[in-house]
């Protein structure tokens with residue numbers, strides 16, 4: 201009897217929220233997640249979806265007007281920060297407060313409820329904070345803190361590759377974010393340098409883009425290549441993902457070590473193979489440990505080897521690997537080299 205009462209309460213709550221943008225608390229975002237997931241399904245099946253402007257703003261400097269929050273009317277795009285499979289990310293400014301933040305916009309039919317559910321559940325200093333989620337017609341816009349140092353992927357492009365100490369330093373911070381996620385049986389699903397954002401002084405790294413995240417069942421094992429799951433970046437995919445066998449949170453540990461190879465070598469692992477060959481290589485060949493630079497300390501080599509175990513049961517967990525990273529970072533003398541801003545690679 202109580203459940204049905206709760207359900208009808210929730211139904212009333214959702215109806216009250218629909219068609220409006222409000223600054224409620226985070227739990228209302230979950231209500232919209234259900235509504236948008238259904239609308240996204242309807243669109244995919246070819247049914248029309250009413251064009252609404254609705255959602256939740258979580259930051260007091262993002263101000264809706266008469267329960268509306270629309271591009272150009274209430275906020276404006278300043279510049280494009282990045283684009284990819286996920287949609288586009290812009291730097292935006294609230295027209296009434298001048299507050300600037302970042303906003304990822306994606307078509308409603310590409311909306312995955314897990315992206316928002318993960319972001320409302322996770323509280324970690326190593327994860328980009330969500331500032332709001334608004335539907336405008338057939339688009340969803342997710343507002344988040346602006347992280348001014350840009351992405352680690354951009355930094356690697358600028359410098360070619362990064363020294364071992366800095367690679368370990370950033371790997372350690374990514375593993376901190378993964379520890380938080382994995383403790384809640386959530387996997388990120390697309391750990392790579394493009395999804396790691398840096399503070400301007402390069403001292404802090406933040407994990408972003410939960411468009412590929414998945415909440416695993418209680419056993420912690422799921423087959424990812426099913427349903428609406430969108431796999432992450434091919435070169436960073438764990439063998440179990442490629443093979444479509446049972447996956448657990450350790451797929452992120454594998455990807456984080458592929459990211460480590462990318463930072464150290466300046467290119468993704470499995471570089472010389474074309475897209476289709478990569479799946480066969482990942483599934484059948486030994487892990488790409490031969491791509492670990494010979495100049496790396498034995499401790500760094502041990503980090504990458506422990507995270508690139510093909511059998512996920514033998515692979516280190518995020519917390520075990522972070523311990524190894526801290527040891528390796530100490531062994532190489534800590535974070536010493538400064539990336540001098542002036543010495544950018546020639547244009």
Ligand SMILES: CN1C=C[C@@](O)(C#Cc2ccnc(-n3nc(C(N)=O)c4cc(F)ccc43)c2)C1=O
Nearest residue numbers: 281282302342344345346347350351408409410
């Ligand atoms: C909290 N939250 C909300 C949505 C989310 O799933 C995402 C994302 C995403 C994807 C790609 N790129 C960026 N991206 N964000 C920024 C920024 N916040 O400053 C950014 C800055 C760049 F220079 C390049 C890409 C950038 C952010 C998520 O995690």
